[in-house]
Amino acid sequence: MNQVVSDLLHPLQTPGKISPAALDMVKMLALGAMLIDHVNTLLLTTPEPLMYALGRMAFPLFTLIWAMNVQCTPERLQKRANRLWIWAAFTQPVFSLAFAGHQPWWALNILFVFAGVTQLLALQYRYGKKGLMAGILLLGILVWPLSPASYGLSGLMLAGGLVMVTGGKTPGVQRTGVIVSGLSLCSLNGVSHLLGLPADTLLFAMLPTLVLPLMAVSLSIQLCPDGCPRFMPRNFFYIAYAGHLLILLILMHVW
Structure with missing residues (x-):
């Protein structure tokens, strides 16, 4: 498990190993996976297992890039956090309307995961251990409303673990991050169904969550070698996230 996570993260820890265009390609693959997953959930009468499996790579890839x-x-962490809080709040009404009937009204969208962990990092950077404790308390409050639709504790742990891996200043911190990230990936999708439906859970939930992100990163590096410029506009993810939910909400009412 940890070796899979290490293989996934290694190219992104090595300076010059992955081009800016490859990072944009990873984002595009993650956006495509998210769209497939949401179409499967919101528009299809009978969800397709293969579409569900493809959707499992979206959150790990977005979290890795973040x-x-x-x-x-x-020094810009608080500004990043502020921007994420604004986009998360802006997207929430559309998210709630789109997933009405699928998730409880109080379920938060995925941007709150990134906003919460970014806020923790901003508080730690400014106030040290006291800021870290305040940030942990904030994440503790977010766990419950994030659990129905945005991975809850597992999602927050994955975000924190990947921050330790990609930004850790010592090998010990990075190793801890790999362990936390690996455990989070394994528990991210379907672990509660493992005993009841072991084959389906492994095939369509847990294995895609572990393997597909690695394949997406490898494919992006091959398609966009060094020297390829960026091709996605800045902050495109926020617009695409809110925009695709709005389009799906409209389609649900005219389908």
Whole structure:
């Protein structure tokens, strides 16, 4: 398990190993996986297991890219957190309407995961251990409303673990991050169904969560070698996330 996670993270820890265009390609694959997953959930009468499996790579990929970028400029952490809180709040009404009947009204969208962990990092950077404790308390409050639709504790642990791996200053911190990330990936999808439906859970939930992100990163590196420029506009993810939910909400009412 930890070796799979290490293989996934190694190219993204090595300077010059992955081009800016490859990172944009990873984002595009994650966006495609998310769209497939949400179409499967919201528009299809009978969800397709294969579409569900493809959707499992979206959150790990988004979290990986976020973790790589979030600590590049520590002095801007609070500004990053503010931007994420604004986009999360802006997207929430559309998210709630789109998933009405699928999730409880109080379930939070995935941007709150990134906003919460970014806020923790900003508080730790500014106030040290006291800020870290305040950030942990904040995440503790977010666990419950994030659990129905946005991975809850497992999602927050994955975000924290990947931050330790990609931004850890010592091998010990990075190793701890690999362990936390590996455990989080294994518990991210379907672990509660493992005893009742072991084959389906492994095939369509747990294995795709572990393997497909690695394949997506490897494919992106091959398709976009060094020297390829970026091709996605800045902050495109926020617009695409809110926008695709709005489009799906409209389609649900005219389908």
